[in-house]
Amino acid sequence: MNIDHIDKKILDTLQEDGRITNSDLAKIINISPPPTSERVKKLEKNGYIKKYVALVDPVKVGVTCFTYVEVTLVRHGKDAVVRFMSSIVAIEEVLECHHITGGADFLLKIATKDIPTYEQFIIQTLTALPEVQHLKTLVVLSTLKQETKIPIG
Known part of the structure; x- marks a missing residue:
């Protein structure tokens, strides 16, 4: 799977805030929520997104x-x-x-x-x-x- 500039923006945004809502993510990348959700699922399925975690203060x-x-x-x-x-x-x-x-x-x-x-x-x-x-x-x-x-x- 090749990723485009929109996928890169999704990955960049999710690295900053893994709990962002799909609606807010869609606004940031400037496309509607349904294709945003599809892109995130595709990135997850293809291993670009390994998992979502909380960063704990040691x-x-x-x-x-x-x-x-x-x-x-x-x-x-x-x-x-x-x-x-x-x-x-x-x-x-x-x-x-x-x-x-x-x-x-x-x-x-x-x-x-x-x-x-x-x-x-x-x-x-x-x-x-x-x-x-x-x-x-x-x-x-x-x-x-x-x-x-x-x-x-």
Whole structure:
């Protein structure tokens, strides 16, 4: 499916406000509500819109420690990589997992209550994975920008 400038405007608007009414969205993109609704459904069906979520303030729910962890695996064969990835996707504290190039194999973004909780997470969860050889932690001191909106152009 190719998307046109109207679809891009829909995606751009929904990234700003996923709860916007179809009527308000139609006004913004300058077409009537029925074709607006059809376009949104088509974008959902074709995977352009993965899901709608609420962005929760982590501090208000007691999550104050964010870290990035570079993970180096013991082995780099397909089976070891697949086992590691299967384990990681099931861990709630792992917000992001990226297979990367460079000195490490994976980059994880981890969210925990605080540093002691993070320490226990490392000891009990990450180092318990048999595929893990080495971890390097980068602790987030402050966040200057955190954007969820993808630039569509």
